[in-house]
Amino acid sequence: MEVWSGNRAAAESAKRARVQVVSAYPITPQSSVMEYMAQFISDGELDAEMIRVESEHSALSAACGASLSGARTFTATSSQGLMLMAEVLFFASGLRLPIVMALPNRSLESPVNIWSDHQDSLVVRDSGWIQLYANSVQEVHDMIVQAFKLAENERILLPTMVCYEGFLISHVAEVLEPLPQEKVDAFLPEPDPKWAVFDLDNPFQINELLTPEAFPEYRYKQHTAMKRSIDVYKEIGAEFQEKFSRSYEPVMGYKVDDAEVLIVGLGSIMSTTKYVVNELREKGEKIGLVDIKMFRPFPEKEFREITRDARVLAVMDKDIGFGTSGMVYPDITRTWYNRDGPLTMNFIVGLGGREVVPETIKRIYEIAQKADRKVIEKEGEIYWPDTLTEVIM
Amino acid sequence: MSKYLEYVKQTKHTVVYPPGWSLVNKTGTWRSLRPVIHQDKCTKCGLCWIYCPDGAVEKKEDRYEINYEYCKGCGICKVECKRGAIELVREEA
Amino acid sequence: MKLADVTTEEYLHHGGMACPGCGAYLGLRLALKALGKNTILFNVTGCIATTLIMGVTKIPYIHTLFENGPAIASGTDFGLRILGKREGVNLLVYAGDGGTADIGLQSLSGAIERGHDFIYICYDNESYMNTGGQRSGTTPLGAITTTTPVGKKISGETRPLELKKDMLEIVAAHGTPYVASASIAYPMDFMDKVKRAAETKGPAYIHLFATCPTGWGADPSKTIEIARLAVQTGLVNLFEIINGERRITVKVRSRKPVTEYLKHQRRFKHVLENPDLINALQEYVDKKCARLGID
Ligand SMILES: Cc1ncc(C[n+]2csc(CCOP(=O)(O)OP(=O)(O)O)c2C)c(N)n1
Ligand code: SF4
Ligand code: SF4
Numbered sequence: 001m002e003v004w005s006g007n008r009a010a011a012e013s014a015k016r017a018r019v020q021v022v023s024a025y026p027i028t029p030q031s032s033v034m035e036y037m038a039q040f041i042s043d044g045e046l047d048a049e050m051i052r053v054e055s056e057h058s059a060l061s062a063a064c065g066a067s068l069s070g071a072r073t074f075t076a077t078s079s080q081g082l083m084l085m086a087e088v089l090f091f092a093s094g095l096r097l098p099i100v101m102a103l104p105n106r107s108l109e110s111p112v113n114i115w116s117d118h119q120d121s122l123v124v125r126d127s128g129w130i131q132l133y134a135n136s137v138q139e140v141h142d143m144i145v146q147a148f149k150l151a152e153n154e155r156i157l158l159p160t161m162v163c164y165e166g167f168l169i170s171h172v173a174e175v176l177e178p179l180p181q182e183k184v185d186a187f188l189p190e191p192d193p194k195w196a197v198f199d200l201d202n203p204f205q206i207n208e209l210l211t212p213e214a215f216p217e218y219r220y221k222q223h224t225a226m227k228r229s230i231d232v233y234k235e236i237g238a239e240f241q242e243k244f245s246r247s248y249e250p251v252m253g254y255k256v257d258d259a260e261v262l263i264v265g266l267g268s269i270m271s272t273t274k275y276v277v278n279e280l281r282e283k284g285e286k287i288g289l290v291d292i293k294m295f296r297p298f299p300e301k302e303f304r305e306i307t308r309d310a311r312v313l314a315v316m317d318k319d320i321g322f323g324t325s326g327m328v329y330p331d332i333t334r335t336w337y338n339r340d341g342p343l344t345m346n347f348i349v350g351l352g353g354r355e356v357v358p359e360t361i362k363r364i365y366e367i368a369q370k371a372d373r374k375v376i377e378k379e380g381e382i383y384w385p386d387t388l389t390e391v392i393m
Numbered sequence: 394m395s396k397y398l399e400y401v402k403q404t405k406h407t408v409v410y411p412p413g414w415s416l417v418n419k420t421g422t423w424r425s426l427r428p429v430i431h432q433d434k435c436t437k438c439g440l441c442w443i444y445c446p447d448g449a450v451e452k453k454e455d456r457y458e459i460n461y462e463y464c465k466g467c468g469i470c471k472v473e474c475k476r477g478a479i480e481l482v483r484e485e486a
Numbered sequence: 487m488k489l490a491d492v493t494t495e496e497y498l499h500h501g502g503m504a505c506p507g508c509g510a511y512l513g514l515r516l517a518l519k520a521l522g523k524n525t526i527l528f529n530v531t532g533c534i535a536t537t538l539i540m541g542v543t544k545i546p547y548i549h550t551l552f553e554n555g556p557a558i559a560s561g562t563d564f565g566l567r568i569l570g571k572r573e574g575v576n577l578l579v580y581a582g583d584g585g586t587a588d589i590g591l592q593s594l595s596g597a598i599e600r601g602h603d604f605i606y607i608c609y610d611n612e613s614y615m616n617t618g619g620q621r622s623g624t625t626p627l628g629a630i631t632t633t634t635p636v637g638k639k640i641s642g643e644t645r646p647l648e649l650k651k652d653m654l655e656i657v658a659a660h661g662t663p664y665v666a667s668a669s670i671a672y673p674m675d676f677m678d679k680v681k682r683a684a685e686t687k688g689p690a691y692i693h694l695f696a697t698c699p700t701g702w703g704a705d706p707s708k709t710i711e712i713a714r715l716a717v718q719t720g721l722v723n724l725f726e727i728i729n730g731e732r733r734i735t736v737k738v739r740s741r742k743p744v745t746e747y748l749k750h751q752r753r754f755k756h757v758l759e760n761p762d763l764i765n766a767l768q769e770y771v772d773k774k775c776a777r778l779g780i781d
């Protein structure tokens with residue numbers, strides 16, 4: 001057992017994955033991931049090259065260059081840094097490069113705010129990266145190793161980001177069980193690149209202009225690889241379970257069986273939610289939760305299975321799609337639209353690091369529990385339970 | 394399905410065109426002026442060859458020849474030939 | 487290097503879509519001849535990258551984003567190194583002036599400062615040609631581009647000539663071990679420089695003056711002639727800076743007046759009607775040549 005912060009756990013994981021190139025640029029709350037990697041390399045604990053680039057745009061670009069040379073490549077960023085990378089995110093996924101990124105979440109300015117919400121990663125949810133959400137230090141550690149295996153899988157070849165909340169996880173020390181190196185080596189052998197790699201003996205052109213004649217088909221391939229990654233993630237999870245006795249399903253339910261109301265969300269708010277579920281269950285309330293571990297691709301089949309019998313899905317979003325709903329919400333409603341399913345409601349919480357306390361979740365439960373079609377028709381479906389909306393109207 | 398789409402179908406990830414697929418672009422059809430080398434005047438200095446942007450002047454064993462399939466007819470070779478060995482003739486429409 | 491020593495091997499398949507008489511395309515053809523097959527090409531988006539489609543190159547190639555060519559090459563440099571495959575491989579970044587002097591300046595500066603082992607060639611056609619010929623940071627005073635049009639009030643680029651971004655000085659100021667200017671009109675000089683750049687450990691930068699007949703309003707057959715006149719008038723100077731020492735590689739005996747260069751290009755049409763502007767240009771060139779010791 002060790003006591004590590006989430007960032008330490010991420011770096012220790014990348015070290016155990018024996019990454020060959022690390023390329024990153026400092027930003028709060030990510031910087032220590034990069035600093036740990038630098039220390040491992042300087043101490044000779046990890047045989048890797050570090051590229052201390054001059055921006056996040058270059059961080060991911062250099063990661064692409066390294067991946068194109070055939071190296072296992074790791075990067076990390078957050079918030080503004082992720083925004084600066086935006087262009088390169090699509091570039092990397094279109095090139096099908098299995099880069100893994102650690103992403104401690106942080107809100108986006110303006111106004112300036114360094115605390116955690118999911119605005120950054122959710123804005124780029126459709127950049128072609130697999131998105132996993134870890135909600136404990138142990139999960140960060142476990143998921144990054146799995147992320148490499150998933151990304152490099154020949155049937156997938158997609159970049160993958162492991163998101164976890166800034167400060168709440170990145171900087172909070174928790175007890176965890178470190179992955180033993182020999183076991184990681186057996187689980188994740190040295191890469192045998194199946195992705196596009198510069199080859200002097202068998203040269204080809206990468207990222208050529210592609211006309212409408214074939215572009216949609218190319219995209220469709222990317223899309224199907226993304227879809228496939230749900231099953232591959234499960235297979236990898238099963239193997240991980242066998243070797244390390246822990247596993248993470250794409251969506252994980254808790255006390256869902258007879259639950260009337262399911263609180264749905266991703267990230268560390270689900271830990272608080274679990275606490276509330278336990279408390280309310282003791283009082284006989286029919287509440288459960290659904291923790292989304294994989295948000296891209298969205299595991300809709302799995303999600304439907306788990307939520308089939310609920311009456312209301314109360315979806316928490318730690319982010320906002322201005323002028324519409326939270327960004328998780330549309331995926332939830334879509335999975336049930338055209339089908340006989342639960343009512344859905346959306347709760348915007350925890351923006352810019354506002355603490356999501358048990359009381360907030362209890363309020364969400366109360367609102368959801370009373371809701372029916374008539375109430376929704378009248379009151380709407382989107383609530384800001386921890387924002388003083390009436391004050392600033 | 395076009396041959397090209399067929400290729401995209403087989404291609405595993407980023408690689409879309411097989412190397413040299415570009416040979417289907419017969420850029421010679423762009424030409425309105427055709428450079429003709431008068432071999433009798435040519436001193437085999439190679440200037441036309443080095444300056445042709447498109448590598449359309451080909452060095453053969455004993456002479457330089459123009460590859461009309463791809464020569465774009467820019468006329469650089471004519472201007473740069475110090476011997477006046479290259480003539481530009483209008484292509485028939 | 488003599489012409490007879492130049493390989494007959496071509497590293498580009500036919501069928502590239504560059505305009506007839508494209509100087510930048512010739513620049514790439516020659517650079518690859520100098521470097522040979524063990525070269526990975528990072529082609530920054532722009533005219534050349536969008537004309538090299540459908541598998542034109544015979545070497546590993548990537549069409550990069552507009553501002554990240556040097557960053558990608560940095561990753562490949564270190565990636566190959568850790569994999570033990572770095573030896574004997576040339577990493578060539580080929581980028582336009584927009585991708586170099588403007589949007590890509592930061593990533594170029596970063597890659598140089600980190601000491602990556604790569605060759606960077608900027609083909610300077612003095613405008614953003616791929617998007618239709620807009621002005622760039624290297625567009626010269628007076629030049630008409632699509633964003634510096636001729637108007638009733640203002641005509642052509644107005645920024646003083648001295649302020650045109652001098653990439654050679656900028657790169658040299660980094661302490662770059664090899665920096666050179668080159669011209670497509672002097673292929674042997676250019677290819678020699680490419681070879682020296684390849685032999686350099688660490689970053690090497692070549693600024694290649696490359697006529698764009700389409701954007702400059704010139705007859706494509708005069709691509710070489712115009713590039714040569716740029717050197718003969720002293721507007722473009724050919725030299726190299728090795729570890730800080732400048733050496734002129736092409737001296738000009740009797741410099742021609744700048745109008746000799748300007749007159750072949752429609753982009754300078756109104757400059758030719760403006761004696762004040764011509765005098766200013768000539769004065770600038772004279773001073774510069776005196777400073778560099780070109781004559
Ligand atoms: C981030 C970004 N901004 C703008 C563009 C559009 N764009 C593509 S090429 C280009 C101009 C390229 O100019 P230059 O580098 O001088 O090369 P040239 O086209 O002249 O060969 C522009 C503006 C882009 N591809 N990416
Ligand atoms: S430039 Fe003229 S003389 Fe020289 S090889 Fe070509 S055709 Fe012959
Ligand atoms: S006309 Fe232009 S393309 Fe044709 S051979 Fe001469 S230089 Fe080459």
Ligand code: SF4
Nearest residue numbers: 505508533615698700
């Ligand atoms: S526009 Fe100019 S630089 Fe672009 S391909 Fe044509 S000639 Fe070359």
